[in-house]
Amino acid sequence: MKTEKDKVDAIKNGEKHFLHHLSIDCVLFGYHEHQLKVLLLQWKHSGKWSLPGGFIKLDETLEESAKRILKERTGLDDIFLQQFQSFGDPKRSHRSKQDIETLAIVSGSLIDETHWILKRTVSIGYYAVTEYSKVTPRPDPLSEICEWWDIDELPQLVFDHNIIVTEALKALRLQIYHQPIGYNLLPEKFTLPEIHALYETILGKELDRRNFAKKLISLGIIKKLDEMRSIGAHRSPFLYKFDKRKYDKALKEGIALAF
Amino acid sequence: MKTEKDKVDAIKNGEKHFLHHLSIDCVLFGYHEHQLKVLLLQWKHSGKWSLPGGFIKLDETLEESAKRILKERTGLDDIFLQQFQSFGDPKRSHRSKQDIETLAIVSGSLIDETHWILKRTVSIGYYAVTEYSKVTPRPDPLSEICEWWDIDELPQLVFDHNIIVTEALKALRLQIYHQPIGYNLLPEKFTLPEIHALYETILGKELDRRNFAKKLISLGIIKKLDEMRSIGAHRSPFLYKFDKRKYDKALKEGIALAF
DNA sequence: TCAAAAGTGTTCAATGTACACCCATGC
DNA sequence: GCATGGGTGTACATTGAACACTTTTGA
Numbered sequence A, B: 001m002k003t004e005k006d007k008v009d010a011i012k013n014g015e016k017h018f019l020h021h022l023s024i025d026c027v028l029f030g031y032h033e034h035q036l037k038v039l040l041l042q043w044k045h046s047g048k049w050s051l052p053g054g055f056i057k058l059d060e061t062l063e064e065s066a067k068r069i070l071k072e073r074t075g076l077d078d079i080f081l082q083q084f085q086s087f088g089d090p091k092r093s094h095r096s097k098q099d100i101e102t103l104a105i106v107s108g109s110l111i112d113e114t115h116w117i118l119k120r121t122v123s124i125g126y127y128a129v130t131e132y133s134k135v136t137p138r139p140d141p142l143s144e145i146c147e148w149w150d151i152d153e154l155p156q157l158v159f160d161h162n163i164i165v166t167e168a169l170k171a172l173r174l175q176i177y178h179q180p181i182g183y184n185l186l187p188e189k190f191t192l193p194e195i196h197a198l199y200e201t202i203l204g205k206e207l208d209r210r211n212f213a214k215k216l217i218s219l220g221i222i223k224k225l226d227e228m229r230s231i232g233a234h235r236s237p238f239l240y241k242f243d244k245r246k247y248d249k250a251l252k253e254g255i256a257l258a259f
Numbered sequence C: 001t002c003a004a005a006a007g008t009g010t011t012c013a014a015t016g017t018a019c020a021c022c023c024a025t026g027c
Numbered sequence D: 001g002c003a004t005g006g007g008t009g010t011a012c013a014t015t016g017a018a019c020a021c022t023t024t025t026g027a
Helices: A004-016 A062-074 A097-107 A161-175 A192-203 A209-219 A244-253 B004-016 B062-074 B097-107 B161-176 B192-203 B209-219 B244-253
Strands: A022-032 A035-043 A080-087 A122-131 A143-150 A222-228 A238-242 B022-032 B035-043 B080-087 B122-131 B143-150 B222-228 B238-242
Touching: A022 A062, A022 A161, A022 A192, A035 A062, A035 A192, A062 A080, A062 A122, A080 A161, A080 B080, A122 A161, A161 A192, A192 A209, A192 A238, A209 A222, B022 B062, B022 B161, B022 B192, B035 B062, B035 B192, B062 B080, B062 B122, B080 B161, B122 B161, B161 B192, B192 B209, B192 B238, B209 B222
Parallel strands: A022 A122, B022 B122
Antiparallel strands: A022 A035, A035 A143, A080 A122, A222 A238, B022 B035, B035 B143, B080 B122, B222 B238
């Protein structure tokens, strides 16, 4: 785990450790009880909101880099992670004078317009999905706050980050029709209403309970167990689990869902 | 249009004009009479084959960069172009000693291991599709030959370019189910057999003529004209054209094809 | 008149969609 | 016993898939 000192050091000396002109931005979708949220950071001083992001170390793959960034913000290791698009408009990452001052103050370093971190940066977008009740968001050294925002009520974000979120959501919703999801999002054993709510939330629309269950079961990626979950003052739902074999096969070969 | 001198100059002085650590690789699919090909370049001296690619100028967008690269190799301007994935394995772009010598010879420049062009490079992959009978491939200054290769008979390519081709084809085939294609690939007026062959070729499988036509027409993206094309010693097929309004709508909103 | 390519419609199967009532549980 | 949420099946509509014969054209 990185210490704050390491991170500040990265701004000062990152020139030697990171790829210039490139960054990773992560759209982390948090799912919980029919709500879809996005993890955002609020920058110190300027108060602007941004996606969690970072730079790529000289010797790590893009995916390792995205995983590292997410782990630093969430502590989570096994996250459903997908590269979806790169953003490279020459003007996308313009920083204001105030931002530059903030970077200088936070890092205790001399930062002028020629600093590597201020050069034109192409950002590789990754999205990820997690159960947000499991996460304790941690700000990075440049940020005061790291917290979840409702997908429908995002503030204005820095750079082109609003566009990145929109594109990530589009990509996620497209992907969900071709690959199963849920493996890292649901407990090992889950109920039909749980996975149903997950799909409804991500797709942002209602899905008929019966038809939904029929399809997942007929695809064979989930199977019913002989156990039930006690949910208090209501009928106990059956538990299901993923058929890992068929789930992985569907991940690799794709499926055709049409909800 | 760039002269050879400009290109060689780019290797010598590109440090100032291009983004380091980043490149664009283009998988240009060429379609003609039921054959799908890919445009490849053969490097001077080493004889290795690669995708057309290049670096990103400081002030151009990623898409402009990809368009520029394709225009230099094909002369074509209006090409169906899609960003599909970025490739960033730290070892993906390792160059052999021989390659480095070749670069030095061709550019008449001193190139050692510290040269910017040899640094770790993340490549942003674009694919494009064109009618290859319209194209006269032009080698770049580093290459002897620029020519079409059958998609099923590709040679071993440099770096991870075989993987890039495979991923591009996967992305193209996925996209074709969600967005119409053909606008820049077919003449303004075309016949059903023509667009049918286009889809069959890209998808690499046979599609029932009647069902295929039924679907495209029922989606409304093509419409029948009162004209026919004379094709010699056979029955004259009707001409169709795209309904641009519905075509663009389908491009934006997506469609669900299931051939 | 023949060869080659294009036009066309129907039937059957599978899938998707819409829909409502009963059951279990804890308070 | 009641409120709440979960379980379940059927009928209908739509879509997909399979399939063959006739027409046009120029040689």
